[in-house]
Amino acid sequence: MRSKLALSLRWQIVLTLIASGVLAVGTTALLLVAASEAAGWLPPFRSLLDFLADVFGVWPVVAVVTVGLTFFWYILLSQPMIRYIEAVMQAMNEVARGNYDVTLPARMPDELGQLGDNLVAMARQIKLSLMRERQANQARYELITAVSHDLRTPLTSVLGYLQLIDEDRYRDEVELRYYVDMAYEKAKQLKRLIDQLFEFTRTSHGGIVLRPVPINPAELLEQVAEEFVPALREAGMEYRLRLPDERVTLYADPDLLVRVLENLISNAIRYGREGKVVELELEARPAERAVLMRVANRGNPIPVHQLERIFDSFYRGEGSRSGRTGGAGLGLAIVKNIVTLHGGTVRAISETERTVFEVRLPLGTPPGTAGGPGGSALSPGAAGRTG
Structure with missing residues (x-):
């Protein structure tokens, strides 16, 4: 790039000089013709020309005029290149000062223009990298804050109940047993959170190897x-199941797919108690070589600004960080990671009284895996059912 740019600049200088010389010679010729015409009807001008010719000679005067015109034309013709170089230098100074929103005038159709394009692209890339770094730092801060909060709450309860037991602050064995049971439940909650953290880390940083096998997603x-x-019964709810008429064969890791469904159904139970129903649906789309699984619950809709972040780690909707809803805000993040590992997508659709989580998986072997043959099979035989 450097050699091409240097060669291009040298050629531009040479060509500009040649063009300036040609234009200067032509301009000098025109001036000589004009001077001859003007000398006939302007005696003072004729006297000046005769004086210059007698003192310096005709050709030296012509040479001086030609050289001067050459410089004039060179400066005029090189102005676009000079202005562009000045703009590039100014943009480089702005980038050095930390301003990455740089622009350049109309692009030059050569290596110099490519240099300007590369500079603007570099500035945008630096800005994007810094933005991602800030987002990563913010995510780390939120992660530490959320982990500290979610670990501290059950741990404080465990320590509180154990302190009551240690100080013999119970009336009888029944109350002692109650304190022990509560400490045990909080300890299990703490373990579940740690397990979720471990699972989230594994699914986020390539710690899981997919083992896809042919499965029937309807049966699963x-x-x-x-x-x-x-x-569901404990929450006063029931489920309704909707399956396609055709039999679908999906290549996926069954254990991870079960984890996805468990997290989505648990989320529907947690936030959809008032609706009394969890709706489960499987839809085959052979033309798109995809299968869709939907888990829906009825209740208050999710605000639009929360839909954009609902699959982020440790993100929970307003008012959800409570004892009634529980959860560490990792379930949906784990769902997204697992679905992404399978080459699929997941999204949330929130309507007036219904929230739907839709998982879209491709029919075929997930990318980057070695198990299971590719392709898919859809055949009649599985009747649509509702449960």
């Missing part, structure tokens, strides 16, 4: 739904 969805029947 129904199986996971049945496992949640006790939790």
Whole structure:
């Protein structure tokens, strides 16, 4: 790039000099013709020309005029290049001072223009890198704050109950047993949070290797739904299952896919108690080579500004950091990581009285895996069911 730029600048200088010389010769010729015409009807001008010719000679005067005109034309023709170089230098100074919003005038159609484009692109890349670094620092700060809060709450409870036991501040064995049970439950909550942190770290930083096998997502969805029947009954809820008529074969890691469904259904139970129903749906889209799984609950909608961050780690909606809802704000982040590992996408759709989480998975072997053959199979035989 440097050699090309230097060569291009040298050629531009040479060509500009040649063009300036040609224009200077032409201009001198025109001036000589004009001077001859003017000498006929301007006697003082003729006297001046005769004096210069007698003192210096005709050709030296012509040479001086030609050289002067050459410099004039060179300065005039090189102005666009000089102005562009000055703009590039000014932009470099702005970047050095930390201002990365630099612009340049109309692009030069040569290596110099490419240099300007590269400078602007570099400034934008530096700005983007700094922005990402600030976001990463902010995310780390939020992570530390959230972890500290979520670990401290159950840990404080455990220490409080153990202190009551240690100081014999209980009336009888029943109350002692109550304190022990409460400390045990808080300790389990603490362990669940630590397990979630570990799982989130593994799914975020390549700690998981997918082992895709051919599975029937309809059977998997129904199986996971049945496992949640006790939790649904305890919450006063039920589930409704909608499956496609055709049989779908999906290549995915069944353990991780179960984790996705568990997190989404748990989230629906946690925030959709008032709606009384968790809706589960599987939709096959063979034309798009994709399968969609939806988990929906009825209740208060999620504000639009929260939808953009709902899959971020440790993010929970307004008022959700309470004992009633619980959770560490990692479930949906884990869902997103696992779905992304499978080459799919997940999104949240919040309507007036209904919130839907939609997982879209490609039919075929997830990218970057070695297990399972590619392709997919859709065949008739599985009737649509509701449960």
